[in-house]
Amino acid sequence: MSTSIAITNGVLVAKNHPLNGSLVSIRWADGIISEISSQKLDADQVIDAQGGFISVGWCDSFAVLPDPGAEWKERLDSFAQAAIYAGFTQSAVFAGVDPLPEKATSITALLKRSAHFPLEILPLGAASESCEGKEMAEVYDMYTAGTVAQTDGMRAHGSDGFRAKLIEYAYSLGIPYLVHPFNPKWVAGGQIHEGAVSVNLGLKGIPRIAETSALLADIELAKWLKVPLRVLGISCKESVDIIKRARLDGVEVWAAVPMMNLCFTEADIANFDARFKVLPPLRTEADRSALRQAVLNGDIQAICSNHTPEDIENKKVEFDYAHYGAATLVDFIARLYASFSDTEIPLIINALTNGNRDFLGIKSPILAVGEPVNLTVINNSVSHPHNGSIAYNQLQMPSNGGALVCAVRDAHLMINS
Secondary structure, eight states, X not given: OOOEEEEEEEEEOOTTSTTTTSEEEEEEETTEEEEEESSOOOOSEEEEOTTOEEEEOEEEEEEEEOTTTOTTTOOHHHHHHHHHHTTEEEEEEEEOSSSOSOSHHHHHHHHHHTTTSSSEEEEEEESBGGGOSSXXXXXXXXXXXXXXXXXXXXXXXXXXXXXXXXXXXXXXXXXXXXXXXXXXXXXXXXXXXXXXXXXHHTOOEEOTHHHHHHHHHHHHHHHHHTOOEEEEOOOSHHHHHHHHHHHHTTOOEEEEEEHHHHHOOGGGGTTOOGGGOOSXXXXXXXXXXXXXXXXXXXXXXXEEOOBOOOOGGGTSSOGGGOOSOOOGGGGHHXXXXXXXXXXXXXXXXXXXXXXXXXXXXXXXXXXXXXSBOEXXXXXXXXXXXXXXXXXXXXXXXXXXXXXXXXXXXXXEEEEEO
């Protein structure tokens, strides 16, 4: 006899559902939803959402995993556990440093290794050989093996001609090419955002034009090719303005912003704190505010974790030698709650559900009786980030202050409380 489970007393966040914004209960058994009601439902196991939010399971649109090749920074199993505890049921992952995910065998191995996880891994394939932006990687072979998108991540993506070839080829296969707008010619030796903090610290800066000049070129390429553009990792107000103008010109642009750029600024680096040394760089409060507003009004559709774990040996060093990256899953929810009000959180959830999936070009789960259960439940007790810190190592898991974080996919139920 199957065991039934119900989640009750949660506000539904599902734009097109008739019960959107209402307190609901959802019951399922054997991984299939059996009832959705505005009334409290009984079950063999009942989970009280405590007035929090219930939505379809969250999807992360970009995360980096150094396994295989640097498993001491993070392993696949610990990454999956951290992502589920952060509320994700799916995650688009750029997995591997040695080898990089540039061949079909790497994609096949990743899917095989993660097949039993409650987190669904969505493989990202390298767009170019060795991510050098010179020669196209085995895009078609990786696509047939199961990649959902191609990208070289948060680094320069080669010449205009090379990016045009990738945009067009990926589009012909029906998968997105996630391009990060970054012109390295502007940032030789750049460490952080070029501004008051970089001057005060005596560090070379990364100016906004390094991003905006590349973004303008990418938009012109998309306009010329008459294909959609997926922009991964914007960080400044000017980029938001450029994207808005491009849409008015008829260019279909999808954009994703990293969580760190929504929640922190260059001021957090004022004491040479290398935990905040990330790409794209943290910029000014005006930039953060513009990005935040763009998410709330839909100009930016997606929020990625940009999870890039580093070990302490690569962070607790002189700032110039510190590696870029942060293990962001460890307090992902707490940071978003600290940066957005309770009334804004449903809009954030929309970005983490439909927005991230639209950015990747994949379908969202259906919240209906008879469909596989795929849910995320959170409550607002996570408003105080764990010790106000970001962990160097993803294995340092916080308790989120006793908050309920529940991710459900198929027959898997994971609760972090």
